[in-house]
Amino acid sequence: MFRLASRTASVRASGTHVRPRSVHTHAVPPRGVLPSLVRNTPGPFPAASGSASPTSARGIASLSRASINKIPPAEPWRRHPSSDPETPNVFTFFEKATSTWQYIVVDPHTSEAVIIDSVLDYDPASGVISTATADGLVSFVEHNGLKVIKILETHAHADHLTAAQYLKQQLGGDVPVCIGQRIKQVQETFAPIYGLELSSMDNAFDAYLKDNEEFNLGSLSCHVLHLPGHTPDHVGFVIGKAVFTGDSIFNPDVGTARADFPGGNAETLYASMQRLLSLPGEYRLYVGHDYPQNRDQTCFSTVADQRAENKHVKEGTDATSFIQWRKDRDAVLGAPRLLHPSLQVNIQAGRLPPADEQGRVFLRTPVKFDAGVKL
Numbered sequence: 352m353f354r355l356a357s358r359t360a361s362v363r364a365s366g367t368h369v370r371p372r373s374v375h376t377h378a379v380p381p382r383g384v385l386p387s388l389v390r391n392t393p394g395p396f397p398a399a400s401g402s403a404s405p406t407s408a409r410g411i412a413s414l415s416r417a418s419i420n421k422i423p424p425a426e427p428w429r430r431h432p433s434s435d436p437e438t439p440n441v442f443t444f445f446e447k448a449t450s451t452w453q454y455i456v457v458d459p460h461t462s463e464a465v466i467i468d469s470v471l472d473y474d475p476a477s478g479v480i481s482t483a484t485a486d487g488l489v490s491f492v493e494h495n496g497l498k499v500i501k502i503l504e505t506h507a508h509a510d511h512l513t514a515a516q517y518l519k520q521q522l523g524g525d526v527p528v529c530i531g532q533r534i535k536q537v538q539e540t541f542a543p544i545y546g547l548e549l550s551s552m553d554n555a556f557d558a559y560l561k562d563n564e565e566f567n568l569g570s571l572s573c574h575v576l577h578l579p580g581h582t583p584d585h586v587g588f589v590i591g592k593a594v595f596t597g598d599s600i601f602n603p604d605v606g607t608a609r610a611d612f613p614g615g616n617a618e619t620l621y622a623s624m625q626r627l628l629s630l631p632g633e634y635r636l637y638v639g640h641d642y643p644q645n646r647d648q649t650c651f652s653t654v655a656d657q658r659a660e661n662k663h664v665k666e667g668t669d670a671t672s673f674i675q676w677r678k679d680r681d682a683v684l685g686a687p688r689l690l691h692p693s694l695q696v697n698i699q700a701g702r703l704p705p706a707d708e709q710g711r712v713f714l715r716t717p718v719k720f721d722a723g724v725k726l
């Protein structure tokens with residue numbers, strides 16, 4: 352079951368210094384490692400405190416863009432061309448380390464695109480953050496002549512770091528990073544735990560999406576669905592007959608997302624499931640993760656398939672049964688492996704915490720110690 356450290360205030364959080372192994376050995380950053388971390392200087396992320404100058408951020412970004420032109424585009428796991436004029440082409444990219452589906456969604460009429468739920472590579476043992484996965488996405492965008500108009504987050508992920516801020520810079524610095532408006536609640540919960548200034552997060556994201564809000568993707572219309580339950584800020588995106596569900600519903604043999612994070616709620620998750628299952632049967636529900644090792648990775652199931660087969664919420668499952676099952680299941684789940692690094696970066700839209708006076712960046716890990724003695 353997910354629990355935060357009970358003695359965060361009295362037992363000082365231990366820090367993970369985000370520092371690459373190669374800091375003293377590489378005059379030129381190896382491909383895919385953030386130049387800032389190799390050089391031990393702020394950026395290319397704008398620091399959460401705003402300490403990175405625009406000039407340095409632009410300079411690093413342009414250096415990286417030159418490098419990206421030489422990087423081969425990521426090869427989509429699957430390409431889903433649309434046969435319906437109101438539905439986008441969907442390119443799916445599976446990030447194996449966290450079993451995450453990343454999506455590049457394209458209006459075939461205009462080549463405008465959105466990127467949904469991107470991943471920043473992170474090795475917790477070494478503290479190295481790298482960008483090979485994100486660079487592949489940027490290269491895919493550039494090689495295919497796409498114009499990215501929004502970087503979308505379905506929610507503040509607890510199992511991987513978002514590449515949203517890195518992508519924004521690589522794509523020219525003016526592509527808005529968007530998330531559900533109830534991210535404020537998530538930030539209020541987690542900022543104090545990680546010693547982050549809540550006031551510095553007022554404009555961490557560029558747009559805060561409301562339930563039923565609409566925006567255009569080229570000639571297509573995108574409808575925002577608030578899908579709380581896994582997290583309070585969680586949203587999905589309906590674009591034609593393609594629905595991007597993040598961590599709400601999963602493929603039928605996986606079921607549904609956990610609902611025990613702070614602000615999560617099994618009751619509201621059930622309601623969100625019903626909202627998705629009430630969509631037309633041929634709509635595709637593209638999921639945020641796929642975990643089974645005994646079959647090929649799968650990124651979507653139709654609404655009709657989910658109604659018939661979802662192991663947690665198929666048609667006929669009553670709310671009481673689901674809610675009890677979900678709570679019982681969550682009570683025995685462990686915390687996600689990258690929980691703490693993910694949250695303190697993701698509630699800042701993919702920015703790292705401020706660097707110290709020596710340019711070092713640390714991520715905090717709250718610890719629990721209840722042995723009855725003081726160490």
Ligand SMILES: [Fe+2]
Binds near residue numbers: 506507509
């Ligand atoms: Fe999640």
